Amino acid sequence: MYFSTYSNFDSHPEALGVRMLRYINRPQAITKKRQWLAQLSGMGDRCSTDLADDPDDPRISKQRPQIDFTIEWIYEIDLDRNIFHINGIPFFSLEYLPDPYAFIRHISKDHYGNVACAPACHPGHKYEKPVPPSVHDSDLATYQSLACTGAHMDLSDLLAISDALTPGEHVRVSLLETMIGQCMIRSDTASLIYGLGLVSSHDQLTDDEWLTACTMANFAFVPQMFGTHISHPQLNRKEFTWVREDTVVCISTHLDDEGCLQASISRLIDAILEEKDNPGDYFGVAFSVYHCAIVKVVKDVHITTFSHTTPFKFLPSFYADSPSTPGITAIARLGNRVDQALFVRIAEIYQTSEDNWHTYQQKSLPQGIDDTLPKISCKELPTELWREVALHLQSSDLIAFGLVSDLCREAATMVLRYPHVCGYRLVAVAKERPQCLLHSGEYRFLHNACFSAAQAGIPVDVLVGSESQNNIISRIKGDTHGIMKRLSAEDLARMDSQCGPCSSSLGLLV
Incomplete structure (x- = not known):
C-alpha cells in the first residue's frame, strides 16, 4: 500500500529531496511513521474514504507512483524494507542516511541514463539486500x-x-x-x-x-x-x-x-x-x-x-x-541449438496484412491434404542450391517457399536460423563499432550493436538499437552509396505489448 502526496513546488533533490531527508532524519520520525501506518491499516476501507475527503492527507494506492510528464522526481520511504528510494531506485538505508551534502552528491546517472546511486557512496549508507531464504x-x-x-x-x-x-x-x-x-x-x-x-x-x-x-x-x-x-x-x-x-x-x-x-x-x-x-x-x-x-x-x-x-x-x-x-x-x-520445430514456430508468429499461416496453408496445399508437403524429386538441385535460392528471398517470402516441398522447407529453415530484424538477415557482428556509438561518456554501445546483414541477397550494414533516443543518424561504414534509411522503433519488433514491460523497443539504421 502506498501513501503519496504531491508537491506543487520544486521537487529537485536540492529542494524536496533534502526536505524529505531531513524529515525522516528527525528523532523518532520512522517510529512515528510506523505507528501512523499501523493506525491507518487498522481503519481498513474507511481509511481510503476519510483520506479522500481531506485534500491535505495523502492519497492511498495499491500501485506504486510512477514518473510521468507531470512528475519528475519521486522520493519514497519504504518502511517495509527500510529503504529510501528515488524515482523507484533503491538508494539508502533509512537507518544510516547520509547528510544533505552527501545525499545530493550521491544522486547520479548510471551508464544507461537512469537515476542511480553513485558508486562512490559509502557502503554504510547504501540499502541492504535481503539474505537468501532458508532451504529445507x-x-x-x-x-x-x-x-x-x-x-x-x-x-x-x-x-x-x-x-x-x-x-x-x-x-x-x-x-x-x-x-x-x-x-x-x-x-x-x-x-x-x-x-x-x-x-x-x-x-x-x-x-x-x-x-x-x-x-x-x-x-x-x-x-x-x-x-x-x-x-x-x-x-x-x-x-x-x-x-x-x-x-x-x-x-x-x-x-x-x-x-x-x-x-x-x-x-x-x-x-x-x-x-x-x-x-x-x-x-x-x-x-x-x-x-x-x-x-x-x-x-x-x-x-x-x-x-x-x-x-x-x-x-x-x-x-x-x-x-x-x-x-x-x-x-x-x-x-541457438537446432530447433526441429523452428519453421512451424515462425509460421505461427508471422502475420501479413492479407495472409497468415492458415491462408498460406490453403494457398499452398492441395484440397483434401493436411500438412503433407508435395514430394519434388530434383536430383540436380541439392539442398545447397535451394539454400542459395532462399538466401535471395525476402524474409517475408521464406514461409511460402518452405511450404513448396521438404527440400525447400529444409533450405528455408537454414536461412531462418539467422536472426531477422525488419526483414534484414543478421549475418555477422560488424568488425568495428560505428563512431556514433563511441561518443565519450554516452555508452551507446551498451544498448546498440552494428551487424553485417543482407536483404534479398543484397549486403548492407545495420545498426540495431535505440537510435530514436539520442537521434543517432550517421553514416555507417560500408554504406557505399551514402544512403541511410531510418526506420522508427515501431518498425522493429512490437515487443512491448507482446512480451512484457521490459520488452525492447529497438530502432534500426541501415
Whole structure:
C-alpha cells in the first residue's frame, strides 16, 4: 500500500529531496511513521474514504507512483524494507542516511541514463539486500536422490560444444546483449530490475517483476524474427514456462547461493520429469535476471541423470563498460541449438496484412491434404542450391517457399536460423563499432550493436538499437552509396505489448 502526496513546488533533490531527508532524519520520525501506518491499516476501507475527503492527507494506492510528464522526481520511504528510494531506485538505508551534502552528491546517472546511486557512496549508507531464504531438505530431495554427472560445469562441457563462439552464435549473443541493454535504459524496467533484487523468494515476486524476468530470459528462445508483421505469443505467469519443446524456464532468486541454486535445479528437474515421458535430453534454465544456471536432464528408459552449470552472472552492472556477461552468452548459445520445430514456430508468429499461416496453408496445399508437403524429386538441385535460392528471398517470402516441398522447407529453415530484424538477415557482428556509438561518456554501445546483414541477397550494414533516443543518424561504414534509411522503433519488433514491460523497443539504421 502506498501513501503519496504531491508537491506543487520544486521537487529537485536540492529542494524536496533534502526536505524529505531531513524529515525522516528527525528523532523518532520512522517510529512515528510506523505507528501512523499501523493506525491507518487498522481503519481498513474507511481509511481510503476519510483520506479522500481531506485534500491535505495523502492519497492511498495499491500501485506504486510512477514518473510521468507531470512528475519528475519521486522520493519514497519504504518502511517495509527500510529503504529510501528515488524515482523507484533503491538508494539508502533509512537507518544510516547520509547528510544533505552527501545525499545530493550521491544522486547520479548510471551508464544507461537512469537515476542511480553513485558508486562512490559509502557502503554504510547504501540499502541492504535481503539474505537468501532458508532451504529445507525437502527442497533438495530431487537434487540429492538422482545421479548428478557434473556440477558447476562450463556451458561448453554441458552442451558438448566448442569454447569458441561460431559466427552465428556471436550474432545471437550480440543481439541479446542489445535487447537486454534496451531493457536497462528504460527507467520503469530498471526499477523492476532493482525490485527483483529486493525479494527473498520467487514466491514474493509481483506479476510485473515476474514478467520482466521471464521476458528477458525468453528473448533468447523465441524465433529470432522481429518486425511489424511478427507477433510473438504473450507470456502468462506460471511457475514453469516451456520456451521450447525441450527447454523450460523457472524464475528464481539468489542463484549465487548454493542452497537456492540446488533447490531451483530440483524444481526444474521435477517439472521436466512430470511433463516429459519420452527418453531424451531436456534442459532447464533457472533465471533471476542477476544470475542464471542451466541444467541438463538425460532421461533414459532405465535411469535419469542430470548435470548443471555454475551460476553465471547475467545482468550487466548499471555502471558496466561492456554489454557482455557470461550469462547472456550462455543463454544465447542455449537458444541457438537446432530447433526441429523452428519453421512451424515462425509460421505461427508471422502475420501479413492479407495472409497468415492458415491462408498460406490453403494457398499452398492441395484440397483434401493436411500438412503433407508435395514430394519434388530434383536430383540436380541439392539442398545447397535451394539454400542459395532462399538466401535471395525476402524474409517475408521464406514461409511460402518452405511450404513448396521438404527440400525447400529444409533450405528455408537454414536461412531462418539467422536472426531477422525488419526483414534484414543478421549475418555477422560488424568488425568495428560505428563512431556514433563511441561518443565519450554516452555508452551507446551498451544498448546498440552494428551487424553485417543482407536483404534479398543484397549486403548492407545495420545498426540495431535505440537510435530514436539520442537521434543517432550517421553514416555507417560500408554504406557505399551514402544512403541511410531510418526506420522508427515501431518498425522493429512490437515487443512491448507482446512480451512484457521490459520488452525492447529497438530502432534500426541501415
